[in-house]
Amino acid sequence: MFWPKKEWTLRIDGAVTLVTGGAKGLGLAIASHLHARGAKVIVADLNEAALADLPQGLEPRCFDMTDPDRAVEATRDICTRHGKIDVLVNNAGMIYSEAMINIIRPEQMMHDLGRFRRCITANLDSVFIMTSAVVEQMAMRRTRGVIVNISSISSRGNEGQTAYSAAKAGVNAMTVTWSKEFGRLGIRCNAVAPGFIDTPSTRTALSPSIVKHIEANTPLRRLGQSDDVAKAVASLIDNDFINGVILDVNGGLVI
Template sequence: MEIKDSVIVITGGAKGIGYAMAEVLANEGANIALIDSNQQVLEKAAADLALINDKCQGYCVDITDEELISDTFNYILEDFGKVNVVINNAGILRDGMLVKVKDGQFIDQMSLEQFQSVINVNLTGTFLCGREGAKAMIASGQQGLIINISSIARGGNIGQTNYSAAKAGVSALAVTWSKELARFNIRSAAIAPGVVASDMTASMKPEALARLEKAAPVARLGDPQEIAQAAKFIIENDFYNGRTLELDGGLTL
């Protein structure tokens, strides 16, 4: 797919990996629709992108709200006339052990709310945006692509019952959608990053960060721009479909 003049929707697009993807793709001539729940950060991101390509716009919305997401994709169609790519990047972390035990006594557990909140954003939000994005692609008669941002944690990781389940789910959605949507000329794929430099990793204790860097054979964290380059590759390579691209520096959790 040609990136230039494509309309690319990116959830969680106002900062971090989402903004890095928006910036790289805008520099390639893409028209960007950013979806984010933080109005202030979203406005700044959209303004910065407009300096690269004036056909960039932000939409402040909670991706877990079915009605709002449906309306938002209708607004995007009105504003841009089409949708070519949806990148489901929005996500949250609420890590914790399934159960905590000390001296034979249960002292804590992952609450249902802690589990469900991550599932709601990371998995249900991806489902809703993928569904509405596919409808917009079909309605506007476009060659399409959905990219779900998964994680190497999808294979299971200590302290991440909720996050691992959600990220395994979005990889499975990518495979399922690649089969269901092929007849509409829509591809679907996923990217599974390892540990990437971000606000979250910057706030970690130096010793914990050093352990993460040492664990990867490349001996460093990933850069958001490297994830953005992976998205660019998937968009441009029409034979890439139904697969999850691991981009983790060789890290094994």
């Protein structure tokens, strides 16, 4: 079993970094922040139009992160081009809300199993698939590495989000498990669990009254910003002794 040298360190500046779901929104904020810190950032996404509009300096990659063969192919190609992958940020996924039982709509009372599985595939399977592909390359090349998974405040269980909450709870469990498995290889694994972040999708999904309610119940009296999450991701990459942590970024809404 390969054990890393103690003096080896990994810093953001110059790190070859793969950000999934990074073509827009929170993922783009993370990718842009790491690029500004000097990382070589590859952005993976299925949205070809958004990839075409990436800021200068971000390298686009279009492939399906829920397809194991495509994930392995893309990962190997990136390593061939850049020599390695130092950092993987698993951000790809989808927010999905559906209650387990809906008494208001008797024609569709129970949670649909197909939609449940699609949510799990997008938010949990993709993390497993991408991490498997990237860690294989890290281990083969005997390089240090960092995995940062994007979880959610919903991982604690959020009413009306059975599938999404289950998926993000699974991400947390895999994060802690992998921190123990990969640590001896010099690969750290952590997660960031954002609370309510002020993005266009949040403003679309939540009514103004709900946003005000969330702000009033958050000790810092505001929604989070995308940059708050990006900085949290950067801190987990930079600190060589943080491993197996689920970092809450929610302004104290949940403690």
